[in-house]
Amino acid sequence: xxxxxxxxxxxxxxxxxxxxxxxxxxxxxxxxxxxxxxxxxxxxxxxxxxxxxxxxxxxxxxxxxxxxxxxxxxxxxxxxxxxxxxxxxxxxxxxxxxxxxxxxxxxxxxxxxxxxxxxxxxxxxxxxxxxxxxxxxxxxxxxxxxxxxxxxxxxxxxxxxxxxxxxxxxxxxxxxxxxxxxxxxxxxxxxxxxxxxxxxxxxxxxxxxxxxxxxxxxxxxxxxxxxxxxxxxxxxxxxxxxxxxxxxxxxxxxxxxxxxxxxxxxxxxxxxxxxxxxxxxxxxxxxx
Amino acid sequence: xxxxxxxxxxxxxxxxxxxxxxxxxxxxxxxxxxxxxxxxxxxxxxxxxxxxxxxxxxxxxxxxxxxxxxxxxxxxxxxxxxxxxxxxxxxxxxxxxxxxxxxxxxxxxxxxxxxxxxxxxxxxxxxxxxxxxxxxxxxxxxxxxxxxxxxxxxxxxxxxxxxxxxxxxxxxxxxxxxxxxxxxxxxxxxxxxxxxxxxxxxxxxxxxxxxxxxxxxxxxxxxxxxxxxxxxxxxxxxxxxxxxxxxxxxxxxxxxxxxxxxxxxxxxxxxxxxxxxxxxxxxxxxxxxxxxxxxxxxxxxxxxxxxxxxxxxxxxxxxxxxxxxxxxxxxxxxxxxxxxxxxxxxxxxxxxxxxxxxxxxxxxxxxxxxxxxxxxxxxxxxxxxxxxxxxxxxxxxxxxxxxxxxxxxxxxxxxxxxxxxxxxxxxxxxxxxxxxxxxxxxxxxxxxxxxxxxxxxxxxxxxxx
Numbered sequence: 101x102x103x104x105x106x107x108x109x110x111x112x113x114x115x116x117x118x119x120x121x122x123x124x125x126x127x128x129x130x131x132x133x134x135x136x137x138x139x140x141x142x143x144x145x146x147x148x149x150x151x152x153x154x155x156x157x158x159x160x161x162x163x164x165x166x167x168x169x170x171x172x173x174x175x176x177x178x179x180x181x182x183x184x185x186x187x188x189x190x191x192x193x194x195x196x197x198x199x200x201x202x203x204x205x206x207x208x209x210x211x212x213x214x215x216x217x218x219x220x221x222x223x224x225x226x227x228x229x230x231x232x233x234x235x236x237x238x239x240x241x242x243x244x245x246x247x248x249x250x251x252x253x254x255x256x257x258x259x260x261x262x263x264x265x266x267x268x269x270x271x272x273x274x275x276x277x278x279x280x281x282x283x284x285x286x287x288x289x290x291x292x293x294x295x296x297x298x299x300x301x302x303x304x305x306x307x308x309x310x311x312x313x314x315x316x317x318x319x320x321x322x323x324x325x326x327x328x329x330x331x332x333x334x335x336x337x338x339x340x341x342x343x344x345x346x347x348x349x350x351x352x353x354x355x356x357x358x359x360x361x362x363x364x365x366x367x368x369x370x371x372x373x374x375x376x377x378x379x380x381x382x383x384x385x386x387x388x
Numbered sequence: 389x390x391x392x393x394x395x396x397x398x399x400x401x402x403x404x405x406x407x408x409x410x411x412x413x414x415x416x417x418x419x420x421x422x423x424x425x426x427x428x429x430x431x432x433x434x435x436x437x438x439x440x441x442x443x444x445x446x447x448x449x450x451x452x453x454x455x456x457x458x459x460x461x462x463x464x465x466x467x468x469x470x471x472x473x474x475x476x477x478x479x480x481x482x483x484x485x486x487x488x489x490x491x492x493x494x495x496x497x498x499x500x501x502x503x504x505x506x507x508x509x510x511x512x513x514x515x516x517x518x519x520x521x522x523x524x525x526x527x528x529x530x531x532x533x534x535x536x537x538x539x540x541x542x543x544x545x546x547x548x549x550x551x552x553x554x555x556x557x558x559x560x561x562x563x564x565x566x567x568x569x570x571x572x573x574x575x576x577x578x579x580x581x582x583x584x585x586x587x588x589x590x591x592x593x594x595x596x597x598x599x600x601x602x603x604x605x606x607x608x609x610x611x612x613x614x615x616x617x618x619x620x621x622x623x624x625x626x627x628x629x630x631x632x633x634x635x636x637x638x639x640x641x642x643x644x645x646x647x648x649x650x651x652x653x654x655x656x657x658x659x660x661x662x663x664x665x666x667x668x669x670x671x672x673x674x675x676x677x678x679x680x681x682x683x684x685x686x687x688x689x690x691x692x693x694x695x696x697x698x699x700x701x702x703x704x705x706x707x708x709x710x711x712x713x714x715x716x717x718x719x720x721x722x723x724x725x726x727x728x729x730x731x732x733x734x735x736x737x738x739x740x741x742x743x744x745x746x747x748x749x750x751x752x753x754x755x756x757x758x759x760x761x762x763x764x765x766x767x768x769x770x771x772x773x774x775x776x777x778x779x780x781x782x783x784x785x786x787x788x789x790x791x792x793x794x795x796x797x798x799x800x801x802x803x804x805x806x807x808x809x810x811x812x813x814x815x816x817x818x819x820x821x822x823x824x825x826x827x828x829x830x831x832x833x834x835x836x837x838x839x840x841x842x843x844x845x846x847x848x849x850x851x852x853x
Contacts, residue, residue, distance in 0.1 A: 137479030138497030139806040141847075160817070160839075225670025226687075243669040249826060252673075335620025336672050337826035338817060352472050354810035355497075 124368070130361035138355045151362035161363065163338050164346035171253070171342055172321040175260040180314055182261065183268025188298060190269060191276040201273070204266035216330030219259050223331070249339030252332045256340055259327055264317060271313040275306030308381075315378040319371055343367060415457045422519030423754065427747035428457025434751070435474060436489040437734055438464040439696060441548045441769040445755055448763060452754050458747050467491065467622065471809075478503035483741030486748045489547040492535045492733045493812070496805040496852065499543040505738040507542040510749040517750060521757035526773040528793075534801040535733040535772075539852050543737055545752050546772040548696065550732030551795040552630055553788070554587075555683060555701070556580055556690040558714035560594065563603040569593075580716045584631065584659060587614070587690070587719045591666035594689040613666040615679050615688035620820035623675040625812060626730060628819050629802055630692050631656040633728045634720045639803055639811070639840075644849035649830075649837040657822045657829035664823065672824050684709060692718060694732055695795060698788035699768035715791035717798070729795035730802065733772070765789075805853040807843050814839045 131151050136142035155161055186204070190197055207215070222230035225244030234240045245251040279302055287301045325344040328334065334341035334349065341349075347367070351360025415425050436442035446462040453459055463485075465473055474488045478498060490498060498504050511524070527545060535546040560566055561578055570578035574589050581587035591613030596602050598610050617623035632638040637653030640646060647653060664671055668682055680697045682688040684707040700706055701713045717727035736755065738748045754760060761771040765782045770792070776782060777793040803811065814836050822832035841848065 136806075137475050138494070138501060138809060140501050141806070225673070226668060226682075241669075244673075246673040247670045247824070249824060332673070333620050335817075335820045336824035337620065337821040339824075339826070341817075349813055353468070354813040355475060356810060 127361040127364050127368075130358050131365050133358045135358045136355050137357065142356075142358070144358075147358075151359050152366075154359065155362055155366060160338065160341075161346060164341050164343050167253070167338070167341055168322060168324075168343040171256060171260075171324065172318055175257045175264075175321055176314055176317045178257065178261045179265045179268050179317060180310065182265045183313070184272055184303075184310070186265060186269035187272025187276065190273045201270065204269060207263045208266055210263070212326035213330060215259060215263055216327035219255065219327070220331050223255060246332060247336070249336055252336060252340050255331065256324075256328060256342075259331065260321060260324070264320075267317065268310070268313050271309050272306060275309035276302060279305045311381060312378070315374065315381070319374050319378070322367070322371060322374075415454075419455060420519075421455050422521065423452075423455045423750065424514070424517030425455075425457050426517060427744055427750060429459075430457075430744045430747040431459045432461070432486045432743070432748055432751055433484060434460060434462045434487040434489070435470060435477075435485040436462055436464050436547065437470055437491075438466045439548065439769070440699065440767070441696075441764055442489070444764050444767045444769050445760075448760060452751065456747075456750060456754075458751065460751060474498070478739065478741075481741050483739060483743065486739055486742035486744070487751060488737050488739060489734045490544075490737055492731065492735050493802050493804045493808050495536065495538045495543060495735060496803075497809060498737060499538040499541075500806045503737075503740060504543040505740055505742070505745050505748075507536065507544060507738075507749070510738070510745060514746055514749050514753075517746075518753045519757060521759055522753040523758070526758065526761075526775050527756060528772060528774060528777075528796050530799065531731070531733055531772055531796055534731045534799070535735040536737075538804065544735040545756055547734040547736045547755070549770045549772045549792070549796055550694050550696045550734070551792060551799050552626075552692055552718060552730045552732065553695055553698075553791050553795045554581065554690065554716040554718055555693050555698070555713055556590075556716065557686075557709065557712055559712040560603055560689060561714075566594075566603055580714065581690070581719045582717070583723060584634070584719050584721060588659075588663065588666075590614075590690060591663055595666040609687065611686075612668045612682075612688045613690065614663050615667050615674070615682040615691045616660065616663055616671055617675050617679050618660075618664065618667075618672040618820070618823045619675050620816050621675045622812065622816065623679075624819050624823065625815045626732065626802070627692060628657060628660050628815075630718050630728075630730050631660050633730065633800055634718065634725065635659070636721070639815070640850060640853055644851060644853060646837055646840060646844070646848065648840065649834045654829045654833050657819065657833060661823050661829060672820070683713070686712075695788060695792040696732075696770045698786075698792070702787070703768070713787070715788045717791070717794065727798050729799040731796075731799045803850075803853045805850055807847070810843045811840050814843070 132146060132148060133144050134142045134147045134150075135144040190200060193200060210218075219230070222228045223245050225231055225242070225247065228244070231240070231244045234245065235242070240251065245255050283301055283305070284297060287297045292300070323344055324342050325348065328340055328342055328345050329348070332340040334345040343363075347360055347363045350356050350363060415428055417425065436445070442462060442464045446464075449460040449462060470489075471491065471494060474485070474490055476482075477484045477488070478501070528549065531546045531549055532542070536542045536544040561580060567578045570593055573593060578590070581590055594602075594611060594613035596607055596611045598607050600607055602611055617627045629638060632653055635652045635656035637647055637650050637656050639648060668674075668687060676694060676697070679691050679693050680700055683691055683693070684700060686708045698713070698715060702710050704710050718729050720727055736752045738745050738752070742748045756773060758773065758775045761773045761776040762779055762782065764771045765776045765779065765786065771777065777789055783789050818827070818832040818836035821827040821835075822829040827835065844850070
């Protein structure tokens with residue numbers, strides 16, 4: 101019986117091994133080597149922990165980490181704030197809730213490439229409609245948004261907020277819909293205002309849901325690549341070089357494969373830790 | 389015999405006939421045009437840059453097949469994706485591509501890693517199998533050396549002859565009111581720039597706001613005296629190299645030492661940055677695509693750009709400046725200095741994993757044969773042979789042709805060593821830093837010097853680049 105069970109699971113386990121374990125183990129091995137497919141001198145020889153030592157002293161990598169952290173913190177914080185407001189607003193709608201919820205899904209179902217291209221055209225300094233709108237409001241000069249490091253970074257954050265705020269809003273809406281009516285009614289009977297009910301009763305009830313949503317968004321935002329690649333390519337300078345763009349450049353522009361693998365392993369470790377925190381949190385809540 | 393057996397037999401026969409469709413038995417020897425039909429039936433896969441040259445070759449490939457019996461499939465990809473696909477194919481020995489058109493600055497990386505066939509034995513072995521339409525001496529020598537010579541051997545032939553030149557609005561330069569105004573403002577005659585000082589003066593002079601006059605007409609939109617590529621991208625580095633070469637700076641000295649932090653290199657980046665004042669807004673997020681579009685739209689008066697975009701200027705479907713553009717040498721620092729353009733050539737290399745290197749060589753020779761090269765010129769591409777650039781019919785219709793040939797003859801190459809991809813990545817970052825003001829040109833190029841010194845390590849000074 102035991103063998104039959106293993107046999108039934110075998111095909112999926114083999115596929116999982118091939119698509120997950122092999123690249124991971126290969127990257128791990130590569131991170132201890134010096135290998136570039138375009139440099140005969142970097143022939144795959146074993147160099148121990150040199151790549152990891154390099155990673156900790158690489159100021160450009162440090163800059164990419166700072167940009168990534170700044171981006172994740174800003175984008176996710178804004179999404180949480182706006183998502184919360186939007187979710188509460190949705191929960192108060194009666195007739196148009198379904199329609200508004202469907203409309204809110206639109207940014208999320210667009211592929212990252214399309215979102216990047218949309219903002220790229222919109223923010224074109226000569227003919228972009230977003231540029232024209234921002235210029236007519238007097239918010240930017242004639243050089244447009246992407247010309248300056250601050251502007252380009254802000255554009256990335258806004259793009260992410262536009263795409264993913266609905267996700268937080270929907271999570272909030274789901275949490276509010278599932279909130280127990282009895283406590284809300286009790287608060288109403290006690291004479292609480294609408295604001296007090298949301299602030300003191302409903303928000304504490306949906307805090308776990310918001311926590312999960314933030315963790316999901318954070319793990320996603322850390323891996324941001326497509327939109328940045330299309331919109332800014334990591335520039336100007338290193339203003340929008342997030343971790344994944346930096347790794348892409350190391351591995352597939354400079355072809356420094358082993359150092360790229362080292363950075364990939366480090367990112368994997370960070371994302372795994374975040375995921376572990378997420379699951380631990382979920383399990384605790386489940387147990388409670 | 390049952391009906392099923394007859395049907396199976398017929399199908400098998402049909403399949404066999406189909407399979408032998410490309411064999412020499414089906415070929416008409418009189419249609420060979422001097423090309424050998426010995427490799428008939430071979431199937432070649434070609435990976436080429438996404439340019440007009442490649443599109444034209446793809447259109448013409450059936451002609452090659454009808455003469456030689458060699459089937460050709462041409463796939464195209466843009467710069468970055470092509471390099472990635474080629475590297476993946478080479479490094480994993482997959483042999484998906486028999487012929488790969490590569491940017492020449494990857495020659496050291498690919499030839500040095502043993503991924504490309506040495507052409508000399510192929511040329512010798514197939515000397516009597518190519519048509520008289522292909523003549524080695526017809527290929528522009530400086531271009532061929534840059535595109536394919538590495539460590540004393542040739543690893544390919546030029547697949548196109550992209551080269552930089554100065555493009556400017558001749559109609560505005562010939563306008564009498566503009567000439568008089570320029571003379572008043574600068575004290576010398578308005579003419580195509582030969583020095584960088586003149587280039588900057590002209591850029592400043594022609595930068596006008598909407599509502600101002602230009603050549604007797606009131607502008608509805610602003611016009612800019614220059615356009616340039618300043619994005620964190622190869623385009624910005626290649627543009628900067630044009631300034632750097634003539635300022636006496638650049639990446640490597642002739643002795644193979646890094647010269648990025650020299651005064652000449654720093655001054656050239658400073659100069660490039662100063663032109664931004666007269667360029668369309670947002671030039672720091674522009675590549676060669678935006679430069680071409682801005683010239684075509686007539687919103688910029690001059691630029692340092694690639695010869696293979698000249699055809700787009702003269703295309704009435706895309707351009708508002710047809711017949712208004714003229715082309716000149718890359719300016720110099722001081723009058724009397726030698727003009728130097730920058731090579732942007734691509735190279736047909738044959739993979740060492742090619743299914744049939746001889747058949748692949750025949751394809752490359754055909755692509756560089758006189759009629760094909762002329763056709764490439766006629767259809768708006770950039771050929772690599774003297775016969776095409778000196779063809780009287782082409783000269784009549786292509787105003788950029790004489791300048792392209794002059795630029796090809798005075799062009800210099802960017803480094804081609806195996807570490808160039810890593811060096812280029814650093815240069816993209818630091819040139820961008822210098823242009824957007826994240827660092828001064830001195831700081832940016834000093835950082836580039838330090839980073840690249842770390843990359844090259846004890847290989848400095850480079851002996852082959």
